Amino acid sequence: MDGDVGFNKLYYWLHSADPDTTTVIGGSATPGLSLNELVELSKSPESTQAAFQFNDIKFNLGSAQGNPKLRETIAATYTHELSHLSPAEVIVTNGTTGANHIVHQSFLKPGDHIICQYPIYGPCIEEPEHIGCDISYIHLDPENNWHLDLKQLEALMRPGKTKLIMLNNPVNPTGTHFSTEVQEDLIKLCKKNDVVLHCDEIFHPLFHTSDVPNSFIERHDLDYEKVVVTSSLSKSYGLSGVRIGWIATRSAHLRKAFMSYRVMSCSSVSLIDEAIATEALSPRCRSGILDKHLALARKNISLIQAFVDKHKDSCDWVPPTAGAVGFVRFKDPHTGAAVDDVEFCKQLFESRNVLLAPATLCFEFGELKDAFRGRVRMHFTTTTGNLQKGLQLLDEFLEETEREATNANGHAKL
Amino acid sequence: MVKIEPFALEIWMDKFEKDCKYNIAETCCASISLDKLQELSEDKTTTILPSSKILNYGAIRGSESLRGNLSRLYSAKTGNPLPAENILITPGAIAANHLFLYSFVGPGDHVICHYPTYQQLYSIPESLGAEVDLWKAKSEKNWIPDIEELKSLIKPNTKLIIINNPNNPTGAVLPKTLLQNLIDVASTRSPPITILSDEVYRPVFHSISPMDAEFPPSILSMGYRNAVSTGSMSKAYSLAGIRTGWIASRNPDIIETCAQARDYTTISVSQLDEQVAAFALSPSTIHALLSRNIQLAKTNLSILAKFVDRHDDICSWVSPKAGTTAFVRFHREGNAIDSAEFCKRLLDKTGVLFAPGKESFGDDFEGYVRIGYVCETEVLKGGLDKTKVWLRKEFDDIPLAA
Numbered sequence: 001m002d003g004d005v006g007f008n009k010l011y012y013w014l015h016s017a018d019p020d021t022t023t024v025i026g027g028s029a030t031p032g033l034s035l036n037e038l039v040e041l042s043k044s045p046e047s048t049q050a051a052f053q054f055n056d057i058k059f060n061l062g063s064a065q066g067n068p069k070l071r072e073t074i075a076a077t078y079t080h081e082l083s084h085l086s087p088a089e090v091i092v093t094n095g096t097t098g099a100n101h102i103v104h105q106s107f108l109k110p111g112d113h114i115i116c117q118y119p120i121y122g123p124c125i126e127e128p129e130h131i132g133c134d135i136s137y138i139h140l141d142p143e144n145n146w147h148l149d150l151k152q153l154e155a156l157m158r159p160g161k162t163k164l165i166m167l168n169n170p171v172n173p174t175g176t177h178f179s180t181e182v183q184e185d186l187i188k189l190c191k192k193n194d195v196v197l198h199c200d201e202i203f204h205p206l207f208h209t210s211d212v213p214n215s216f217i218e219r220h221d222l223d224y225e226k227v228v229v230t231s232s233l234s235k236s237y238g239l240s241g242v243r244i245g246w247i248a249t250r251s252a253h254l255r256k257a258f259m260s261y262r263v264m265s266c267s268s269v270s271l272i273d274e275a276i277a278t279e280a281l282s283p284r285c286r287s288g289i290l291d292k293h294l295a296l297a298r299k300n301i302s303l304i305q306a307f308v309d310k311h312k313d314s315c316d317w318v319p320p321t322a323g324a325v326g327f328v329r330f331k332d333p334h335t336g337a338a339v340d341d342v343e344f345c346k347q348l349f350e351s352r353n354v355l356l357a358p359a360t361l362c363f364e365f366g367e368l369k370d371a372f373r374g375r376v377r378m379h380f381t382t383t384t385g386n387l388q389k390g391l392q393l394l395d396e397f398l399e400e401t402e403r404e405a406t407n408a409n410g411h412a413k414l
Numbered sequence: 415m416v417k418i419e420p421f422a423l424e425i426w427m428d429k430f431e432k433d434c435k436y437n438i439a440e441t442c443c444a445s446i447s448l449d450k451l452q453e454l455s456e457d458k459t460t461t462i463l464p465s466s467k468i469l470n471y472g473a474i475r476g477s478e479s480l481r482g483n484l485s486r487l488y489s490a491k492t493g494n495p496l497p498a499e500n501i502l503i504t505p506g507a508i509a510a511n512h513l514f515l516y517s518f519v520g521p522g523d524h525v526i527c528h529y530p531t532y533q534q535l536y537s538i539p540e541s542l543g544a545e546v547d548l549w550k551a552k553s554e555k556n557w558i559p560d561i562e563e564l565k566s567l568i569k570p571n572t573k574l575i576i577i578n579n580p581n582n583p584t585g586a587v588l589p590k591t592l593l594q595n596l597i598d599v600a601s602t603r604s605p606p607i608t609i610l611s612d613e614v615y616r617p618v619f620h621s622i623s624p625m626d627a628e629f630p631p632s633i634l635s636m637g638y639r640n641a642v643s644t645g646s647m648s649k650a651y652s653l654a655g656i657r658t659g660w661i662a663s664r665n666p667d668i669i670e671t672c673a674q675a676r677d678y679t680t681i682s683v684s685q686l687d688e689q690v691a692a693f694a695l696s697p698s699t700i701h702a703l704l705s706r707n708i709q710l711a712k713t714n715l716s717i718l719a720k721f722v723d724r725h726d727d728i729c730s731w732v733s734p735k736a737g738t739t740a741f742v743r744f745h746r747e748g749n750a751i752d753s754a755e756f757c758k759r760l761l762d763k764t765g766v767l768f769a770p771g772k773e774s775f776g777d778d779f780e781g782y783v784r785i786g787y788v789c790e791t792e793v794l795k796g797g798l799d800k801t802k803v804w805l806r807k808e809f810d811d812i813p814l815a816a
Contacts, residue, residue, distance in 0.1 A: 008677060011677060029471070036465045056447045059447070059690075060442070061440070064424065064428040094680045098680055238469075238470075239469050243680070243683060260421075264421050265538075266509050269505065270505070272686045272687060276686075
């Protein structure tokens with residue numbers, strides 16, 4: 001494995017500092033929940049409490065595809081009048097990471113052509129790269145709310161050759177999402193070209209405006225089997241330490257390939273975690289957990305918006321519509337030129353012990369250098385207290401930097 | 415698509431183990447519950463699963479207390495402690511093997527694998543594009559492979575030698591001298607060859623004493639830096655359902671490479687499972703837990719041995735020295751029976767589940783069945799009784815291997 005890869009940079013950057021003295025506002029997970037907190041959030045606390053009795057389970061190996069009750073519960077979250085997913089169409093995995101790993105490793109081979117959304121969460125590019133895929137990038141438009149242009153995507157397709165389109169929706173790091181119309185067009189385009197549509201939906205269903213589209217897997221009506229979604233409990237549900245994720249697809253052929261790889265690499269998953277996941281995703285708990293996190297996100301987005309408004313000469317952003325993170329761009333207040341985001345983050349860390357994730361280091365891969373200059377990923381599903389502290393320190397940092405710049409200009413004029 | 419050979423054994427187990435009445439195919443020491451674990455422990459006060467624990471990612475490479483306990487175990491009886499940083503936690507030994515192989519093996523590499531063994535150990539290197547040769551053990555030599563044969567398999571591009579000690583399915587123990595010879599061969603090549611030892615059945619040593627001159631230490635305790643050990647809580651510790659395993663090596667570069675690849679396979683492991691594992695491996699619990707399992711293995715092995723003896727006209731084996739598996743060959747006048755037919759009919763008529771040798775471990779093993787004998791004693795007794803009755807009635811009708 002090449003140590004010089006972007007994801008590791010994001011990871012090592014965020015973990016490079018002492019967590020006790022650093023204010024980290026560049027991450028992406030909701031605050032972790034405990035079993036006690038899950039009970040508190042539940043509509044029927046007694047039932048939830050009972051579900052967390054693990055003392056007399058015998059720790060045999062679980063089921064190869066995932067506990068049937070868990071798969072039923074996961075499938076139910078994607079099921080409503082217009083969509084139906086059966087438990088057989090769900091494969092339980094070790095987190096979204098485990099899910100994506102299985103999808104890529106079992107389906108892609110060296111030389112395969114894939115099209116990848118850009119920007120996107122690092123491993124979604126790096127793993128196919130490591131496999132030896134030929135990757136084309138569909139660039140989300142920073143001047144147009146990170147919109148995905150279907151015509152550009154179609155132009156990248158190689159009929160008969162393109163194997164997979166890799167998406168991440170809601171989008172990490174931009175905090176935007178694909179509209180229902182774009183979703184439909186994407187599925188139709190994939191169907192037309194017989195290309196697998198793989199969407200990492202780890203931030204689903206964190207939607208922060210009145211536009212709350214379905215998951216890609218819920219578009220049953222578009223009648224295309226080769227839609228694959230992956231997700232987990234880590235970002236939307238505050239349970240990253242409960243290593244439960246899943247792959248959902250209606251294609252039996254793809255599931256067979258996924259299961260073959262899974263059985264050789266991971267066998268069954270944790271019994272305790274499966275039980276917790278089943279309860280957390282159940283009608284008793286799911287909405288309480290999501291409501292909590294949606295309220296947190298709403299509050300925090302407004303705090304960041306206030307910050308951006310206050311410093312409108314120094315920064316801007318596309319207000320997030322979904323997910324857990326947003327892409328804030330910092331610029332020189334006098335010239336409007338985007339700052340060197342890596343330098344900016346380093347100086348911010350050195351002077352104030354605040355960590356943001358600089359885009360040039362963490363989200364730039366091969367293609368298109370300098371695409372995200374000035375941008376940093378900022379986290380709005382961290383605790384409000386943590387975000388407030390971070391913004392306060394960032395505020396001080398910006399004022400200080402501005403003062404220094406003014407003084408420097410002043411001196412230069414003398 | 416990475417070409418993966420179907421994992422025949424796992425497919426068999428997944429198909430049949432839910433509905434069988436006597437599961438004598440699976441290979442864990444009889445699973446336990448948390449209540450039972452606390453009962454065995456001297457520590458009656460620690461809450462094994464604190465409901466107030468925040469379930470975020472936790473320590474990414476594994477909890478300090480779990481890695482600390484493992485470090486203690488790998489450091490025992492060696493002059494040279496193994497630091498906790500040299501241990502990486504994974505969701506089970508299957509994931510540990512997969513992760514190490516995924517990060518270490520690629521096209522152009524030559525890998526030599528001990529055989530018979532858990533199919534994953536040679537199928538994954540194959541699927542990663544390596545050339546794989548099997549270092550075959552034979553029953554005539556008590557399932558101990560020959561070091562001279564190993565030497566003849568070595569090529570200029572041999573990068574890795576994989577062993578499984580104690581061995582699944584045979585229960586054989588690769589003795590200390592053999593391990594030393596293996597290390598001598600591997601270490602004197604340039605570059606040195608890495609050795610992976612899947613030690614998931616350590617320390618279920620029921621029929622060989624630690625005082626025995628040939629008692630094998632862990633591969634990490636023999637002074638060879640380029641060695642990797644994998645293990646888990648599933649077999650010796652009866653906690654398969656917590657999916658907790660590990661990779662350990664004295665070579666920090668190997669650990670670092672695996673840790674980076676791990677960001678693509680799993681990131682971190684279950685917080686609550688690690689709590690259980692740390693508790694089970696703590697000084698206040700581990701001795702009673704292991705003692706329970708080794709005693710269970712001894713008791714059950716003698717029951718199985720009686721069964722094999724009583725049927726010595728139709729079956730033979732090399733009695734296992736360690737681990738939880740026995741490899742028994744069924745024959746009619748020396749000719750191997752069809753192992754898949756045997757197992758299917760047995761399951762069908764009696765609900766007893768064995769694992770078919772040929773399907774699970776390779777074409778060399780027609781007539782063999784693998785028996786996981788360290789289940790609950792009652793399950794073994796009940797299953798063998800049913801098998802005895804069935805054999806009397808039906809054995810002669812089982813077709814011979816083609």
